[in-house]
Amino acid sequence: MGEMKTMDEEWELRFGDALVEGGVITAAELERALAASERTGKRLRSILMGERGLSEHDIMRNLSQSTGLPLIHLEPGMMDERAKAAFPVSMTRKYNVLPLRFEGDELVVAADLPLDIAVLESLAFTSGHPIQQVLAGREEIAAIIGAASGGDRLEEWMGEWEDELLEYVDRNREVEQAGVEEFEVKEGDVVKLVNLLITRAIKMDASDIHIEPEEGFSRIRMRVDGQLREIVKVPDELHKGMVSRLKVLSELDIAERRLPHDGSFFVHFQGRDIDLRTSTSPTIYGESVSLRLLDQGKAAVRLEDLGMEPEDLARTAEALEAPHGFVLSTGPTGCGKTTTMYAMINGISTPEMKIVTIEDPVEYRLDLVNQIPVNHAIGLGFARILRSVLRQDPNVILVGEIRDMETASVAVQAALTGHLLLSTLHTNNAPETLLRLVEMGIEAYYVREVVRLVIAQRLVRLLCPECKEKYSADAREREELGEPADGDTVLFRARGCDACAFTGYRGRSGVFEVMPMSEELKEMMTTDVPMRVIKEKAVEQGMRTMWRNAVSKVREGRTSLEEIRRLIPREG
Template sequence: MTQLPGFSLKNWQNQAQQSHEELRAQAREPVQDGEAILFTDDVLSLTTAVEDISSGGAGLVLRDEVCAIRENVTLTLTIQSGHQRMTRQAVVRWVRVSGPETRLGIQYIDHICLSPDSHRLDIESVRIDPSCALRIPASIAVRRKLLPFLAMDGVVHVATGSLINAGLTNAVERLVKSPVRLWDVDKSALDKVIHEVYGNALTVKALPVAGAASNDAVDLGDKLLYAAYIRQASDIHIDPGFNGARIRFRVDGQLENYDVVKHGAYTELASRLKVMANLDIAEKRLPQDGRFSHQFVRGGRRVDIRVATLPTKYGERITMRLLALQTGALTLDRLGFIGEHQRIIESFLRRTQGMMILTGPTGSGKTTTLYAAIRMLLESRDLNVITIEDPIEYEIEGVAQCEVDPTSNKVDFAKALRSILRHDPDVVMLGEIRDQETANIAIKAALTGHMVLGTLHTNSAAATVTRLIDMGVEPYLVAAALRLAVAQRLLRRLCKHCRIPRPLTEQEALILGRANLTGARIYDPTGCVYCGNRGYAGRIGLYELLELRADWARDVAQGRGEAQLVENMREAGMHGLIDDAIDKMITGETSFHEVLQVVSSW
């Protein structure tokens, strides 16, 4: 084996211990013409390396035998395609070689990037457009490791694990019948995503193509549900009108058009969805509610789908809410709790009794925050946690979850809560405190050694006190039990890959009531392949926390209520929802346009 001048195996072994993050940072350096960069998962020795580019036999062979590369080294690269072979010199700046995968004693490299026009992409962070994925047959996508994921400005963006060159680009353009931009991705990650897109529990022919004409109600329903799932929609709206039924998805709180189906196809689709939700298909004059579950991807998340129908002039309007039952990595910091807010809520969760109420409008993420709090409790100590929900939105291992039935009088929140208190709970979570009976039972539970977590519909944290008193709870009981009230909203989170900086104008600063912020750097959305050309990717929470201190609790007990609490919070310098929104705008988490929604509605 040829050893590089000045090379030390011991030094290399020490250098090989550096973190993957550092290597990835190096990998993002721009590729200059005439250079080659080799990507793999592990840092091991490099001997002879070969990569198969396609089943056609194209390959890239490193002829120089080296033990390791940490400095600029010139290698002779032999590129072979069919019967043609050419040799060129290239400078390799750094190398990572895959570990256990060997074939006939040859260690394979995950990817060799020769083209200066190549673009590295984290395919697992990209939002896949399901209608774009079917621009190539599933069999070719799986065999050739190609995945079209977005059509934008007349260009189809395609992820590939193969060597990007003019030949591949031309072949893919012929395949999709459109100009393409190829993105270099990790092979193992691409395999996983391709499996999720094309290896779905649905048949390949049932994958969604927007605008496709289909009289098969089963096929059309499956297409619709799968498209919503892939786009990470929270709701599906099917609204019949004069010219057909318009289908829209709610993604990150915003409605997006998906398709329009003809009346005949819509009628069949409505019947299919009602059958799945166990509704009466003959009843079209009364509203109905139902549900069903579906596992879209083998080994993936199971989704609970709530279906509601409403009779309208042109037919039944159908709304479906998609609830991914697994919690994933729900943590307080991922939800937007930082700094003092995180300290306050974590301080409450170290208690053994007391009440925490989350407030906000429907769809503001209150239940998600409660689940994150429960996960934190379970990670810190062994507890008996019981929840009462309508519906169960996430499944949490180790938690007894009870679902109430609002359509009958057999199990409601108050009856379930009375029963739960006989099961020796440490923590009780109430999906919603709706009436005086439930509120009084919850307050008394918080005063008798239990931690109670619940939600209300109010506009601010201080209004929680007023709401509980209006429901019939005595002020002194509210003061004794309530320890923390959290008001929250959701704003769209800027895509970190395409946001662009600019200064805050004087007029914008005045609108926010923060003239001192004129000229501060903020960010605007643009749109890219990672966010599906939206400019936003996901949502982030805004929070206002009211920690009921002893003197403030006395004010509540004496009937001073909400107005006094607001004054106390202002004097203490506590941040409100608008303050938190502005902070997240300045840090680049969200945009001025999103913050303006909070300011305008306050």
């Protein structure tokens, strides 16, 4: 197919060749391992380590013996300052090599495989010193490179990224030509930088890009798996150009820098359609920009893919089959409620169903669904839209959020009169939810009548499969997991490698608490019964708490105990 090889794939090939040359494996064994890697998608190194029973240390020791290069163990702080400056970070990253120290005129460089002549020459040329090579483990080198460069220098960062084809999708307008003369820096730099930011964010699955001016420079950060990561710092001169470019793309007034603006634009990249929502605000150092990335492919999300346990999935599906009533999702901002709502809609959507959503704002476009955005500027809130929607005879209505008495009361009316209502509330757990509706002023009687199911949720990060680390849980940890204190429990924890930007985690999964409403529970929840008692009752009736569901994910090695401690409320 002639696909481009990634840096990792190239490394694997060079690594394989070095092993053959060093006599660690035969050429035939390499062939077989490469074929297995192609077939299974596993890395060459894991195949050699797994199937041939070689540890990384074995491999490195063999390489060291066969090549005569000394093998060293790297520790943080081993890189001296003068050596560190010998060549740029981009080069360190490209070849996974680390300049360590000078010995006389020679620069000692650690690498994870014998470097070939071309690389040695290029390192010697750049540093101006002959190179003396030593061997060290790949992870050790990568860890030190990662630690040494939180936020890269701009030119290095830009140099690493190929200018890939990013298509700005023109929704009835010519954005490319507009406003170019306003750029204060060479237009090409700015255009390239913005392209790189967007393509990198898409590849990293970032949800947001933040461009924030400070004194003399501008800091660029991205949110990945819910966590902000510093990416690069950009000089002042480029900042204004970037902001102008983004404002032009978003059809915003580039001359007005004193007021906040909201806009959007659309891009197509490597088969993905991304909607970018731009929001600017004036700060003391100039305009800051936040971009939210909405991958339209995520609109097709399915309930089965969210991380729900099978029993909970079955309970949810059952509640969605009801012709009327209320299905509520709760949790703090950013816990994945909206995605769950979309998944529910996708689960019930058919051409025979009329489904209307009222959203603030509409994030993803759904087929067969009428989506109406809230518009506060013209007084079009949830309640007012909901009233008019009811006249259109829908089967299912999604109300983005219930924030006030008026919306709550129209929504309850709708659920009572033969509509299935889906909505979200800001409460901490499932049991709190009904009481919140009562506190908003809805009669307890009505609340009990309509609510069918309450789902509480959080998002936890999943351990990076490339580097997660096995360990034996101690007595205290076993107790947290509800395991016998004297047993033997194997768990996994985060480590960090270049595949996960040294965070130890990649991707997220929902953790749920699904609470079907029995008569007894409804009775308890709309009066002042303590939360603990309600929860005990729900558990007695078969509800699996969020904590218990999270513990299952820890036991399966999908996330860490540390992660769920941080995010999931405990029982009791």
